[in-house]
Amino acid sequence: MTMTSVGPATRNDARAAAAFFTARLTFQTDVADVRAALAGREPGFVLIDSRSRAAWDQGHLPGSVHLPTAEIPARAADLLDRDVPVVTYCWGPGCDGASRAALALALAGFSVKEMIGGVEYWIREGFPLRTPTGDVTAPADPRTAPVAEACGC
Numbered sequence: 001m002t003m004t005s006v007g008p009a010t011r012n013d014a015r016a017a018a019a020f021f022t023a024r025l026t027f028q029t030d031v032a033d034v035r036a037a038l039a040g041r042e043p044g045f046v047l048i049d050s051r052s053r054a055a056w057d058q059g060h061l062p063g064s065v066h067l068p069t070a071e072i073p074a075r076a077a078d079l080l081d082r083d084v085p086v087v088t089y090c091w092g093p094g095c096d097g098a099s100r101a102a103l104a105l106a107l108a109g110f111s112v113k114e115m116i117g118g119v120e121y122w123i124r125e126g127f128p129l130r131t132p133t134g135d136v137t138a139p140a141d142p143r144t145a146p147v148a149e150a151c152g153c
Contacts, residue, residue, distance in 0.1 A: 027102070029087060031117045035127050038063050045085040045113075050101030059129040059136070061089065061122055069097060072104040085111040092120030 037043040038061075047064040049056055056066045067075060080086060086105050090097030098114045105112040123129060126140030 027113055028116050029113045031115060031122045031125055031127065034061075034087060034089075034115050035122075035125070045087045046080055047115075048086055048088045048101060048105075050088050050090050050097050051119075055091070057132060059119070059131045061119070062128055062130045062135060064089070067101075069101040069104055072101060072108065076105060076108050076110065080105075080110060082109060082111075085113065087113045087115050089115040089118045089122075092118040094120075 034043075034047065037045065038047070043063075047061060048067045049060045049064045050067060050069045050072075051060075052068055053066070060066065065079065067079060086102075088098040088101040088105065090101070093116065095118065098116075098118060102112045102114045117124075119129070121144065123138055124141040125145040126137060128135040128137045
């Protein structure tokens, strides 16, 4: 089997795939799961917006804390409790800012996950964005958001 072929996995490939996907699920979450957790009484994590002040002011996820990546080394220990997991987000899948923030937090000793999809997919799923004039919600994008209450995955 070549690197570009698609075919049945060998046992070793299956073990490597299981380890890879276990790691992804250990260190990543998605916007739907974050939204569901935030809707509860105790989400069990602190949601960190790692973007700039201008981006935060433009709109951010309700319930999130603003902590730009560059400020993590200086502010994280005073702002966050090491016993509470952290979830980072940035603009979207085309940006690795949430990954950089998650790395900085992990290096500082925090338990951390990255919210894949970022603000872009939060908006695409029809969830509210907090802006200076109040919360705004756009209709869910039917090409990226489930048409039912959940996608069933």
